[in-house]
Amino acid sequence: MLNRNLFKQPKNALESYDRHVKIPSPDAPDQMCVSCPDCKSILLTEDLSENFSVCPKCGYHFRMNARQRIDLIADAGSFQEMDAQMRSSNLLGFPNYEKKLWHARLESAENEGVVCGTAKIGGNVCGLFVMEPYYMMGSMGTVVGEKITRLFEYATEHSLPVVGYTVSGGARMQEGILSLMQMAKTSGAVKRHSDAGNLYIAVLTDPTTGGVTASFAMEADITLSEPKALIGFAGPRVIEQTLRQRLPAGFQRAEFVFEKGFLDDIVKRPDQKAYLAKLLALHGKGDPWKHTTE
Amino acid sequence: MEAYDRVTAARAKGRPTGLQYIQTIFSDFIELHGDRRFGDDPAIVAGVAQLCGMPVTVIAHERGGDTREKVRRNFGMAHPEGYRKALRQMKLAEKFGRPVVCFVDTAGAYCGIGAEERGQGQAIAENLMEMMTLNTPVISILIGEGGSGGALALAVADEVWMMENAVYSVISPEGCASILWKDKSKAREAARCLKMTAQDLLQMNVVERIIPEAERSFSQICDGLRSDLLETLRREKEMEPALLLQKRYERFRRIGSPDAD
Numbered sequence: 001m002l003n004r005n006l007f008k009q010p011k012n013a014l015e016s017y018d019r020h021v022k023i024p025s026p027d028a029p030d031q032m033c034v035s036c037p038d039c040k041s042i043l044l045t046e047d048l049s050e051n052f053s054v055c056p057k058c059g060y061h062f063r064m065n066a067r068q069r070i071d072l073i074a075d076a077g078s079f080q081e082m083d084a085q086m087r088s089s090n091l092l093g094f095p096n097y098e099k100k101l102w103h104a105r106l107e108s109a110e111n112e113g114v115v116c117g118t119a120k121i122g123g124n125v126c127g128l129f130v131m132e133p134y135y136m137m138g139s140m141g142t143v144v145g146e147k148i149t150r151l152f153e154y155a156t157e158h159s160l161p162v163v164g165y166t167v168s169g170g171a172r173m174q175e176g177i178l179s180l181m182q183m184a185k186t187s188g189a190v191k192r193h194s195d196a197g198n199l200y201i202a203v204l205t206d207p208t209t210g211g212v213t214a215s216f217a218m219e220a221d222i223t224l225s226e227p228k229a230l231i232g233f234a235g236p237r238v239i240e241q242t243l244r245q246r247l248p249a250g251f252q253r254a255e256f257v258f259e260k261g262f263l264d265d266i267v268k269r270p271d272q273k274a275y276l277a278k279l280l281a282l283h284g285k286g287d288p289w290k291h292t293t294e
Numbered sequence: 295m296e297a298y299d300r301v302t303a304a305r306a307k308g309r310p311t312g313l314q315y316i317q318t319i320f321s322d323f324i325e326l327h328g329d330r331r332f333g334d335d336p337a338i339v340a341g342v343a344q345l346c347g348m349p350v351t352v353i354a355h356e357r358g359g360d361t362r363e364k365v366r367r368n369f370g371m372a373h374p375e376g377y378r379k380a381l382r383q384m385k386l387a388e389k390f391g392r393p394v395v396c397f398v399d400t401a402g403a404y405c406g407i408g409a410e411e412r413g414q415g416q417a418i419a420e421n422l423m424e425m426m427t428l429n430t431p432v433i434s435i436l437i438g439e440g441g442s443g444g445a446l447a448l449a450v451a452d453e454v455w456m457m458e459n460a461v462y463s464v465i466s467p468e469g470c471a472s473i474l475w476k477d478k479s480k481a482r483e484a485a486r487c488l489k490m491t492a493q494d495l496l497q498m499n500v501v502e503r504i505i506p507e508a509e510r511s512f513s514q515i516c517d518g519l520r521s522d523l524l525e526t527l528r529r530e531k532e533m534e535p536a537l538l539l540q541k542r543y544e545r546f547r548r549i550g551s552p553d554a555d
Contacts, residue, residue: 091550092487092488092489094487095487141550142549142550142551146550149551171443171464171465172464173470175464175550176463177488177489177490177494177495177498177500178498178549178550180442180446180464181500181546181550183422183446184426184546185546185547185549185550187426188423188543188547190423192427192543194423211442211443213415214414214418214419214422214443215422218415218419219419219420219422232414232415233405233415233418233443234403234409234414239407239410242405242406243406243407251407251410252410260413262416
């Protein structure tokens with residue numbers, strides 16, 4: 001079956017940005033091919049999965065779910081999940097929130113918007129969190145905040161570095177002020193982890209915005225990104241509506257954010273595992289001199 | 295009083311602004327400017343002052359009084375340099391062992407091209423992180439609108455107080471209504487759903503204290519705040535610094551935690 005969005009023309013640049021294509025998992029190939037939202041090439045799903053979900057024609061990085069990323073980054077069989085069963089409830093009694101949560105679970109096959117645990121990356125043990133775009137676009141509610149806080153607390157206790165993949169539309173509106181408070185809560189846990197001398201590497205993926213950008217996404221020792229990822233505080237639509245003007249091309253894309261000095265590097269998906277492994281190895285604890293070969 | 299009426303009251307023309315609170319509660323206020331990186335953001339004022347003779351650092355969003363002033367101050371919506379200025383003053387407070395008092399009144403951090411270019415998200419994130427371990431007592435008072443991350447960037451504190459008619463929310467009711475129901479006119483309903491009034495937040499343990507406004511003049515309110523601040527800061531001063539920071543961490547740690555009471 002062809003992707004439904006294949007023939008839909010975007011009305012403007014912003015709309016086309018939202019035309020992400022979900023890559024079916026290899027076990028359930030209900031789609032033979034997808035179209036690249038960037039270069040419009042028709043790609044075989046199989047070729048795409050083999051190429052790290054990166055378009056072989058133009059290098060567009062397709063959106064990936066958390067499990068696919070973990071498979072890509074963690075050494076085989078090394079990921080041990082924490083707090084897997086934690087689920088949100090409707091704390092404020094917000095209309096229709098339960099239904100939204102139910103849909104999000106169905107859509108993502110996850111219990112919440114982030115998957116946390118420990119893993120090895122190229123043999124280096126670390127805490128790992130990966131946000132889930134298909135769960136309410138990785139929005140941060142109390143459970144996401146709690147899981148990330150617990151991961152950093154665990155990593156502090158066990159002197160582990162943390163690697164975190166962010167993708168988020170921001171704070172979760174349906175949990176009101178409680179989700180805003182998660183920004184402070186996670187920031188506190190990151191700070192304690194940092195003050196104890198531990199490394200935190202964040203990889204910002206498309207899109208990372210709002211309350212997640214304004215908290216743990218921008219608090220890492222080393223901040224990386226995938227090519228062309230949208231990274232910002234306010235979303236482009238909100239800015240355009242506020243300013244009543246079109247934004248320049250490439251605004252808030254990883255390359256732009258890099259140029260402004262907020263990213264250490266932009267790393268293509270196929271290179272990320274080796275890159276992370278090298279960084280983790282370089283930040284091993286203890287006296288740097290003891291590693292000298294001279 | 296309905297939630298949205300509080301929103302209207304919090305935004306009302308003529309409502310006392312941050313600077314007015316500073317000038318009425320404290321004496322000898324000296325404003326200190328600039329973030330030493332880019333510029334001076336008039337949407338946030340900061341400096342040193344005396345609270346009954348004790349030196350304190352004061353920081354406030356300033357919306358501005360008349361139209362010209364409002365425009366100059368960008369209606370209290372700060373750019374990254376505003377948050378960086380605030381952090382610079384907090385670091386000075388830590389160095390000289392003075393407590394910090396913040397007045398929060400903003401629709402939100404400004405969303406514009408320059409703000410994004412200069413790292414609005416990064417600036418707020420840094421404040422959240424640094425305030426959590428700032429080694430001196432911090433009290434934040436929501437005096438009007440507490441809009442999302444832009445408000446929180448001055449509200450990671452040991453205690454957060456709220457004026458009776460102030461509001462504090464993750465998103466404006468208009469923003470919420472237009473995202474959820476594609477209809478800005480449903481802001482009234484959104485305000486109710488978001489639980490953004492002082493009463494709501496006290497119930498959820500997000501704020502410690504509500505400052506009554508009804509039938510009190512501004513100078514009476516400020517007299518009350520002066521003595522409340524003095525009393526609370528005195529109590530916090532006597533606390534072990536490590537304990538103070540531990541309590542501040544736990545204050546936020548328990549919010550939304552399934553282990554919380």
